[in-house]
Amino acid sequence: MEKYVDGFLIPIAKDKVNKYREIAQKSSQIWKDLGALEYYECIGDDLDIEELVSFKKVVNASEEETVIFSWIVYESKEQRDKVNEAVMNDPRMKEMMETSEYDLFDYRRMSYGGFKTLVSL
Template structure:
């Protein structure tokens, strides 16, 4: 199992556009091997003293934090899916990104422990 995690600042009034984009890209990810995709919209994100989610993405007034992750069977599937997605005809159109992608943080992780549902 391999996990990709993302933190994104999204303008509050772009929530529906973000969800539409996430669903669109999520379906393509599933086609290329993603096992599970979670998109979570800020409900209770506190401001920190030293750091926090908002500071990490330089969130601006009116932006909400989205915390998301994708579970892949393994890193090889994740890596090969991204190459395939970039060539997929569904990804060739112009996208109106409802957030500033330069402030998104992301990373890949190997699970060390999990407790099922």
């Protein structure tokens, strides 16, 4: 069975990146502990390519913001659903979500999607 991937584009203020990294480290461990195969959080570096739609434009990022490109790999869509449910019920995640520090970006501007594998090497 082909793997399943959740993908995210997240606009974040440049001055909040270090705090986001701390939370991403904690979150990644929770996802991995509960069954995710791989977990990536990447920060924008080369985002202004002429004649292409920039990730910054997709999330309406300002000059004070950059973009986080993230993806999580699972065994299958069904396993993804189980892992995500477990993550949302995990006390470590609930604790992080209850703090004001967790509110680092505008969730309404985040892009998200679940993806079936098309090509895998």
